Amino acid sequence: MEFLLQLMLGAYVVGAAGSLLGGDARWGQGLAALGATLGAGATLALGAVALLSSATLTLTLPGVLPLVGVSLRVDGLSAFFLVVVGLVGMAAGIYGYGYAAAYVGRYSLRRLGLLLNLLLWSLSLLVLADNALIFLLVWEVMSLSAYLLVLTESDQPGTVRAGNWYLSMTHAGFAALLGMFLMLSGGDLSTSFQAMREQTGGLSPLLRDIIFVLALIGFGAKAGIVPLHIWLPMAHPVAPSHVSALMSGLVIKTGVYGLVRVALDLLGGGPVWWGGTILALGAISALLGVLYALMEHDLKRLLAYHSVENIGIILIGVGAGLVFQRYGLMTLAALGLIGGLYHTINHATFKGLLFLGAGSVLHATHTRNMEDMGGLIKPMPWTAAFFLIGAAAISALPPLNGFASEWLVFQSLLGSAQIPVPEIAVFMPVAVGMLALTSGLAAACFVKAFGITFLAIPRSHEAAHAHEAPLSMRLGMGILAVVCVALGLAPAWVTPLLGRALTGLGGLPDTQTAFTLGVFLHAPDGFGRMSPLLTGLGLLVLLVAIPLLMRLLRVNQRLRMGDSWGCGRIGQTPRMEYTATAFAEPLRRVFAELYRPSKELTIDFHPESRYFVQSIAYKSEISPLFERWFYEPLLALIQRLARLVRRLQAGSLHLYLAYVVVVLVILLLSARWYS
Amino acid sequence: MNDALFAQLSTLGSSLALLFGITLLWRRSLSAYISAFRWQSAALSALLVAIGYLGDDPELYFVAIFFAALKVIALPYYLTRMEKQLGGERESQPYVNVATSLILSGLLVLLAYAVTRPLVIVSTLPTRGGLPLAVGLIFVGLFVVVTRKKALTQIVGFLVLENGIALLAALATFGIPLIVELGVFLDVLMGFLVMQVFVYHIHGTFESIDVDQLSELRY
Numbered sequence: 001m002e003f004l005l006q007l008m009l010g011a012y013v014v015g016a017a018g019s020l021l022g023g024d025a026r027w028g029q030g031l032a033a034l035g036a037t038l039g040a041g042a043t044l045a046l047g048a049v050a051l052l053s054s055a056t057l058t059l060t061l062p063g064v065l066p067l068v069g070v071s072l073r074v075d076g077l078s079a080f081f082l083v084v085v086g087l088v089g090m091a092a093g094i095y096g097y098g099y100a101a102a103y104v105g106r107y108s109l110r111r112l113g114l115l116l117n118l119l120l121w122s123l124s125l126l127v128l129a130d131n132a133l134i135f136l137l138v139w140e141v142m143s144l145s146a147y148l149l150v151l152t153e154s155d156q157p158g159t160v161r162a163g164n165w166y167l168s169m170t171h172a173g174f175a176a177l178l179g180m181f182l183m184l185s186g187g188d189l190s191t192s193f194q195a196m197r198e199q200t201g202g203l204s205p206l207l208r209d210i211i212f213v214l215a216l217i218g219f220g221a222k223a224g225i226v227p228l229h230i231w232l233p234m235a236h237p238v239a240p241s242h243v244s245a246l247m248s249g250l251v252i253k254t255g256v257y258g259l260v261r262v263a264l265d266l267l268g269g270g271p272v273w274w275g276g277t278i279l280a281l282g283a284i285s286a287l288l289g290v291l292y293a294l295m296e297h298d299l300k301r302l303l304a305y306h307s308v309e310n311i312g313i314i315l316i317g318v319g320a321g322l323v324f325q326r327y328g329l330m331t332l333a334a335l336g337l338i339g340g341l342y343h344t345i346n347h348a349t350f351k352g353l354l355f356l357g358a359g360s361v362l363h364a365t366h367t368r369n370m371e372d373m374g375g376l377i378k379p380m381p382w383t384a385a386f387f388l389i390g391a392a393a394i395s396a397l398p399p400l401n402g403f404a405s406e407w408l409v410f411q412s413l414l415g416s417a418q419i420p421v422p423e424i425a426v427f428m429p430v431a432v433g434m435l436a437l438t439s440g441l442a443a444a445c446f447v448k449a450f451g452i453t454f455l456a457i458p459r460s461h462e463a464a465h466a467h468e469a470p471l472s473m474r475l476g477m478g479i480l481a482v483v484c485v486a487l488g489l490a491p492a493w494v495t496p497l498l499g500r501a502l503t504g505l506g507g508l509p510d511t512q513t514a515f516t517l518g519v520f521l522h523a524p525d526g527f528g529r530m531s532p533l534l535t536g537l538g539l540l541v542l543l544v545a546i547p548l549l550m551r552l553l554r555v556n557q558r559l560r561m562g563d564s565w566g567c568g569r570i571g572q573t574p575r576m577e578y579t580a581t582a583f584a585e586p587l588r589r590v591f592a593e594l595y596r597p598s599k600e601l602t603i604d605f606h607p608e609s610r611y612f613v614q615s616i617a618y619k620s621e622i623s624p625l626f627e628r629w630f631y632e633p634l635l636a637l638i639q640r641l642a643r644l645v646r647r648l649q650a651g652s653l654h655l656y657l658a659y660v661v662v663v664l665v666i667l668l669l670s671a672r673w674y675s
Numbered sequence: 676m677n678d679a680l681f682a683q684l685s686t687l688g689s690s691l692a693l694l695f696g697i698t699l700l701w702r703r704s705l706s707a708y709i710s711a712f713r714w715q716s717a718a719l720s721a722l723l724v725a726i727g728y729l730g731d732d733p734e735l736y737f738v739a740i741f742f743a744a745l746k747v748i749a750l751p752y753y754l755t756r757m758e759k760q761l762g763g764e765r766e767s768q769p770y771v772n773v774a775t776s777l778i779l780s781g782l783l784v785l786l787a788y789a790v791t792r793p794l795v796i797v798s799t800l801p802t803r804g805g806l807p808l809a810v811g812l813i814f815v816g817l818f819v820v821v822t823r824k825k826a827l828t829q830i831v832g833f834l835v836l837e838n839g840i841a842l843l844a845a846l847a848t849f850g851i852p853l854i855v856e857l858g859v860f861l862d863v864l865m866g867f868l869v870m871q872v873f874v875y876h877i878h879g880t881f882e883s884i885d886v887d888q889l890s891e892l893r894y
Contacts, residue, residue: 654824668790
């Protein structure tokens with residue numbers, strides 16, 4: 001294991017150095033991609049070995065950082081996140097080789113490769129950190145490298161603004177985390193996590209609550225829970241697509257990791273409102289995320305809103321787990337947390353896949369606007385197939401992986417009848433309803449995303465002349481697509497592993513016995529069972545075998561080829577096609593209270609007669625609720641405060657110098673006072 | 676005997692340095708500022724030699740030589756040259772008038788005595804009597820920088836402040852290692868050169884070295 005750890009850290013460094021030295025040269029890019037891929041592979045292997053053998057590895061390097069020393073630890077939870085990081089990192093590393101080639105001469109590849117490796121390095125190291133200082137340092141490296149990666153295409157409109165939003169959100173979160181760890185460690189950040197685990201029991205309930213709230217804000221800002229989600233739909237779309245995949249697949253997951261680590265592991269769980277808050281925020285994030293996604297016609301922004309939704313689903317699982325843990329219903333608690341973690345890896349893979357797919361589309365058509373796409377399935381069959389797998393997975397269709405984890409989350413929520421407190425037992429089914437609505441809307445949204453993007457006839461010149469992605473990009477997507485299918489077919493084998501990852505955290509028992517290993521996955525307590533394998537087999541029969549058989553038996557020989565969605569018309573132009581806006585219109589009406597859409601219809605009549613129309617312009621926007629009601633007042637407040645501070649800046653040099661003297665005198669006097 | 680002499684000498688030297696520092700406060704012409712600074716530096720060099728001899732630290736002789744070369748000869752020379760080039764600027768209207776300045780600097784020296792008291796009580800150094808005076812000199816230097824308007828007088832104020840720090844270091848530790856002292860001298864020299872450039876620029880822009888004019892730069 002130590003070898004794998006060294007390989008992991010070394011490969012990233014080689015990749016970063018290669019990129020730095022090689023620059024635009026092919027070997028430099030190759031080395032950058034190789035470093036990222038090899039490092040991610042080692043990360044994956046390290047996580048897998050640790051998870052399968054349930055071994056923990058503790059490593060202290062006292063000499064590396066003065067005063068603190070580096071202490072790393074691989075336990076079940078970090079091993080699981082290592083696997084996640086490794087999987088997506090590997091795919092993104094391979095994909096990036098082809099994707100970055102289009103950047104030659106336009107943007108600095110040296111910077112891109114360096115930062116990509118740095119980001120993966122920090123992601124891998126973050127989950128290993130075993131004291132607060134290392135954690136915060138690596139956290140900051142991760143945030144800053146992600147920020148600089150977002151700025152890669154900094155000459156494009158909106159990129160810098162998105163970067164600023166991301167940076168301010170992540171730093172507000174960092175401030176909360178710093179305060180949280182200071183309280184948790186009693187002021188000494190180099191306290192090991194183990195020592196914290198032992199101390200936290202003795203903290204006062206109020207302090208524990210404050211720690212929890214700070215952790216929720218800090219990690220929530222990174223994870224993108226509503227209302228701190230605002231940076232996701234800005235920053236994810238403007239980043240290079242494999243970076244978007246990493247950000248959406250991994251960076252926001254570090255928020256989940258941190259929350260589980262602090263709330264469950266270090267604090268050992270808490271009062272019921274902790275879990276309840278996470279659950280409620282999760283449910284709201286899930287629903288709002290998908291609702292806003294439905295209104296997006298920018299493919300990558302749509303995916304970014306879906307990240308909000310899926311983080312919500314993950315947090316529903318985690319929150320339910322914490323609630324059950326509070327009432328001692330350990331099996332159900334494990335079920336909820338397993339559901340959350342399962343969805344974490346699932347979301348990382350399918351969202352990574354979808355972002356890579358969107359990247360291929362962007363690569364081919366140079367636009368993110370879905371209304372300019374269409375018909376891409378013909379020139380890009382591979383990308384279309386991979387995107388379809390991702391879309392089906394995120395819509396939680398069996399037998400793909402999204403289904404397995406959402407099923408587990410549902411099962412855990414359905415167990416809420418066992419909670420002895422009626423108020424909470426009543427609240428949980430509401431979450432079930434919201435989750436069900438979310439899943440349905442997500443499916444609708446991806447019918448739109450896939451249908452408008454890949455089906456019908458091209459809506460623009462670029463879409464008509466699209467080309468398939470190069471091999472490395474297809475390979476990157478292919479890896480994730482295979483993982484999506486595998487994770488979907490094998491929940492009965494994955495679930496016990498996740499149970500093992502959680503064993504011992506916050507008093508969770510070894511849950512391996514609760515799940516029977518086999519074709520069926522039984523939820524504990526006999527609540528339900530499912531078998532994606534059999535479902536998959538059924539689908540195979542239904543969709544492949546029966547048509548094939550009919551073909552062989554020559555049942556239906558009358559076959560006519562026609563235009564897709566031709567409706568018998570003779571001439572067909574892209575303007576006749578169903579648009580993304582039109583597809584989303586019914587839902588826009590249903591949820592008009594939330595969206596508060598504004599419409600603007602301008603008709604130019606012919607000057608001679610009002611019966612002839614020259615042009616019609618239709619503009620419709622939805623009102624950004626959180627920007628308007630939360631962030632705008634907040635920014636106004638900050639600006640007012642800043643204006644107050646500006647009074648200090650009077651412009652007089654002497655006044656500034658006088659500040660120095662006054663502060664010096666006050667410091668000296670206070671030192672005198674206390675001595 | 677030796678210790679008593681040492682104590683008296685160090686207090687005397689520090690007092691002289693402080694006195695020359697306070698001299699700045701009632702003089703107006705720049706040449707008076709420069710000569711006060713020169714005398715102060717000379718007193719400090721002598722004190723350094725005394726500390727080197729009585730504290731048995733030959734390294735301090737070198738420090739004293741460098742100190743004298745830099746602050747008694749080089750910097751006053753440059754200052755005088757600048758003053759001539761910029762043409763007879765006078766510190767005609769400081770923010771705080773002379774009488775108030777003297778009272779305030781007296782208060783600052785008292786403050787220095789107050790804040791260094793705990794240190795002086797526990798200290799067994801023969802030079803401990805000079806410590807409050809050194810801190811007082813630092814305060815007076817700061818005071819000059821804050822209340823005087825001309826860029827050149829501010830530079831002198833800064834140099835006096837720096838002298839105060841050097842004095843404090845010499846009294847409290849009998850001289851920091853030579854290499855550190857050399858680094859500090861280099862810093863002072865560089866800082867001075869940078870400030871010189873700035874003064875010429877300020878003069879070129881505003882036709883005056885009155886830093887009060889800089890408030891026009893406020894956004």
